[in-house]
Amino acid sequence: MSQGVGTVETKFLTFGSVGEPFVTADGGVLPSVTIAYETYGKLNADRSNAIVLFHALSGAQHAAGTNKSVPGTDDRWTEEMHTGWWDSFIGHGRALDTDKFFIICANYLGSCYGSTGPASTNPATGKPYGSSFPRVTVHDIVRSQLPILETHGIEKLHAVVGASLGGMCALDFAFHFPERVTNVIPIATGLRSHGLQQMHNLEQIIAITRDPAFGSGDYYGTTGPVHGLALARMISHKTFFYADAIEERAKVAIVQPETDIPWYRISSVLESYMLYQGQKFVRRFDANSYLRIIDAWQQFDLFKDAKSSGAHPLFSRCRDQQYLVFSIDSDCCFYPDYQSEICAELKKADVPHLRLTVHSEKGHDSFLLEPKLYTPHLAYALGH
Numbered sequence: 001m002s003q004g005v006g007t008v009e010t011k012f013l014t015f016g017s018v019g020e021p022f023v024t025a026d027g028g029v030l031p032s033v034t035i036a037y038e039t040y041g042k043l044n045a046d047r048s049n050a051i052v053l054f055h056a057l058s059g060a061q062h063a064a065g066t067n068k069s070v071p072g073t074d075d076r077w078t079e080e081m082h083t084g085w086w087d088s089f090i091g092h093g094r095a096l097d098t099d100k101f102f103i104i105c106a107n108y109l110g111s112c113y114g115s116t117g118p119a120s121t122n123p124a125t126g127k128p129y130g131s132s133f134p135r136v137t138v139h140d141i142v143r144s145q146l147p148i149l150e151t152h153g154i155e156k157l158h159a160v161v162g163a164s165l166g167g168m169c170a171l172d173f174a175f176h177f178p179e180r181v182t183n184v185i186p187i188a189t190g191l192r193s194h195g196l197q198q199m200h201n202l203e204q205i206i207a208i209t210r211d212p213a214f215g216s217g218d219y220y221g222t223t224g225p226v227h228g229l230a231l232a233r234m235i236s237h238k239t240f241f242y243a244d245a246i247e248e249r250a251k252v253a254i255v256q257p258e259t260d261i262p263w264y265r266i267s268s269v270l271e272s273y274m275l276y277q278g279q280k281f282v283r284r285f286d287a288n289s290y291l292r293i294i295d296a297w298q299q300f301d302l303f304k305d306a307k308s309s310g311a312h313p314l315f316s317r318c319r320d321q322q323y324l325v326f327s328i329d330s331d332c333c334f335y336p337d338y339q340s341e342i343c344a345e346l347k348k349a350d351v352p353h354l355r356l357t358v359h360s361e362k363g364h365d366s367f368l369l370e371p372k373l374y375t376p377h378l379a380y381a382l383g384h
Contacts, residue, residue, distance in 0.1 A: 002091060002092060002093035002094045003091050003093065004064065004087060004090070004091040004092075004094075005040050005064045005065040005084075005091050005098060006065055007065060007066050008038055008040070008062070008064065008065040008066065008067050008084075009038070010036050010037070010038055010062065010067060010070045010071075010113075010114055011036070011038065011039070012034055012035070012036055012037075012114060013034065013035050013037065013148055013151060014032055014033065014034040014035075015032065015033055015035075015147045016030065016031060016033050017031070017032065022109075022144065024134045024135065024136055024137070024140045025136075025137045025139060026134055026135040026136075026137070027134075028133075028134020028135060028136075029134070030116060030134065031123060031124075032123070033109060033115075033116045033144055034114070034115060034116050034120075035106050035107065035109065035115045035116070035144055035145060035147070035148060036060075036070065036106065036107040036113055036114025037061045037105060037107065037145075037148055038061045038062055038063065038064075038067070038104075038105055039102060039103065039104050039105075040064050040065070040090055040091070040096075040098050040102075040103040041097075041099070041100070041101050041102045041103055042102055043102040043152060043154070044102070047152065047153050047154050047155070048156065048158060049100060049101050049102050050101070050102045050103075050152070050154045050157050050158055051096060051101050051102070051104070051157060051159045051160070051161060051382070052103075052104050052105075052106075052145065052149075052157055052159075052160045052161070052170075052173070053086070053090075053096070053103055053104065053105040053160075053162065053166070054160070054161070054162030054165075054166030054167070054169035054170055054173075055085065055105060055108070055162075055165075055166050056085075056163060056164040056165050056166050057164065057165045057236075057290075057293055057294065058281070058290070058293075059085050059166070060081060060085070060107050060111070061105050061106050061107040061113060061114065061115075062081060062084050062085065062105075062113075063085055063086045063087070063090060063103070063105040064084035064086060064087045064089075064091060064105075065083075065084050065090075066082055066083060066084075067084070068082050070113060070114050071114065072114050072120075073112065073113050073114060075283075076112055076113070076283070076285065076286065077113070077284075078283055078284045080280070080284060081113075081284060085368065086368070088371040089371050089375065089378070090103060094371075094375065095371065095374060095375040095378035095379055095382075096161070096378070096382070100382075101158065101382070102152075104145075104148060104149075104152075106144075106145045106148060108136075108141045108144075108293060109140060109144040110133070110136045110141070110289055110293055110296070111293060112285060112286035112289040115144075117129070117133065117288070117289045117292065118130055118131075118133035118217065118286065118288030118289055118292060119220065119288065119289065120133075127220075128218075128220040130217045130218040130219070130220060130288065131216050131218050131288075133217075133288065133292065135292065135295055135296075136292055136293075136295075136296050137296050137299050137300070138165075138168050138172050138296050138297070138299070138300045139172050139176060139305070140296070141169055141296060142169055142173050142176065149180075156179070156180050156181065156182065157180060157181040157182070158181075158182055158183060158382070158383075159181065159182065159185060159381075159382055160173045160174060160181050160183075160184055160185070161185040161187070162185075162186060162187065162189070163186075163187035163188050163189065163326075163367040163368075164187075164188055164189060164333065164364065164367070165293070165296075165297050166187075166189070167186035167187050167188060167189025167190075167334075168186075168190065168297070168300050170184060170185065170186050170189075171184070171186050171189065171191065171302060171342070172300075172302065172305075174321060175302055175305065175306070175311075175314075175315070175317070175318065176305070178317045178318045178320070178321060179320075181321065182320075182321060182322065183321070183322050183323075183324070183381060183383075184318075184321050184322070184323045184324075185324045185325075185326070185378065185381060186323070186325055186326070186339075186342065187326040187367050187374075188326060188327065188328050188331050188334045188339075188364055188366075188367055189334050189338070189339070189342075190334050190338035190339070190341065190342065191301070191302045191303065191314070191338070191341055191342055191345065192300060192301040192302060192303060193297055193298050193300050193301070194335075196335075197297070197333070197334075198298060200235060200236065200238075201294050201297060201298050202298075203235050204231075204232035204235050204236060204290075205232075205291060205294065205295075207228045207229075207231040207232045207235065208225050208228040208229055208232050208287050208290065208291060209225075209228070209291070210228065211225035211226075211227050211228030211229075213225045213226070213228075214228060214287065217288050217291075219287070225287045226282045228287065229281065229282050229285070229290060230275075230278030230279050230281065231278060232278075233277060233282070234274050234275070234277060234278040237274065237277045237278075238332075239332050239363075239364060240333060240363060240364045240365045241332075241362060241363040241364070241365055245330075245361055245362050245363055246270070246273070249273065259275065302314060313345060313348040313349045314345040314348070314349060315345055315346050315348075315349035315351045316349045318349065318351050319349065319350060321352075322352050322353070322381070323346055323351060323352065323353035324353070324354050324355075324356065324377065324378075325339050325342055325343055325346075325353060325355045325356070326339070326355075326356055326357075326358060326374065326377075327339040327355065327356070327357045327358065328357070328358045328360055328363065328366045328367065329357055329359050330360055330361060330362070330363045331363055331364045331366075332363055332364065333364035334364065336357065339355060343355050354381075356377050358370070358373045358374065359373075
């Protein structure tokens with residue numbers, strides 16, 4: 001019988017100094033960086049059983065077990081965060097088996113769950129970074145996690161795993177550090193941001209930045225752009241589920257959101273449900289962090305990275321890796337065509353790979369909600 005990991009705690013790693021700051025791809029300088037992370041399972045003697053798990057856009061380091069409090073998160077660590085976002089996938093006898101593997105999941109640079117981000121204190125001013133926090137890229141996020149591996153003496157990972165934006169991070173790691181990972185498992189993701197995604201992301205960016213309370217990003221100490229952030233979440237939530245699934249969820253959800261919409265009267269459970277999703281999200285996430293991470297998504301393009309580094313074809317440096325690529329047939333966020341593009345490039349480079357399509361009515365969020373559809377394949381790819 002499978003079993004979870006129980007109660008866990010977040011760990012923190014701080015690195016960087018005046019002489020060795022963290023410099024982002026955009027030229028931003030952070031004198032020091034703290035990364036919040038959690039680990040599950042034990043590292044074996046030769047340090048060959050480590051897996052790095054990358055979370056989605058608004059996720060956190062807390063992937064498994066129960067964690068009711070994380071220092072430095074203020075009141076954003078709501079009850080919704082207490083159970084790990086991939087809890088049913090990690091533990092004894094589960095897809096990421098803690099009897100066999102040492103799993104690391106870190107909160108992204110720029111996020112708001114303990115890693116250095118816009119809400120963190122700028123040591124130069126003693127105030128939150130706010131608008132002065134630099135832009136970050138997916139590769140910056142990946143690079144910022146390397147010191148965790150160094151701290152644990154891990155030279156090569158057994159696997160990198162990630163879904164959605166986390167899948168982009170997994171692909172970025174595999175491409176830029178091919179000698180440091182054996183198995184690569186991208187789930188419902190892509191090699192680049194695509195047109196429809198860019199339009200949805202731009203709508204969210206505008207929703208937040210046009211909120212009068214945004215204050216150019218220096219809103220700490222005030223209520224902040226709660227309306228803009230709620231609207232951004234509503235825009236994104238439309239892509240997480242297949243349309244019919246959203247309606248079904250709305251029918252069974254008992255929600256009573258605050259409604260301060262001038263003259264308009266909420267007339268359906270679907271409208272009520274969407275408002276609730278936006279308002280719930282505002283309580284647990286920071287608007288500046290949302291902007292930084294969605295900007296990283298917007299900029300992501302492994303084709304450009306390959307061109308600048310002379311990698312032809314794209315995955316030519318990755319021939320010693322094994323790939324398992326997951327698609328979700330009802331995904332409206334990362335359409336199956338995006339994974340077809342990944343596999344076409346892997347084929348060009350003669351990289352061993354397998355593609356599996358999950359048949360689900362739950363859309364993009366299937367990877368969070370339906371472990372039975374993924375576990376046998378993950379276990380096989382990881383070598384149970």
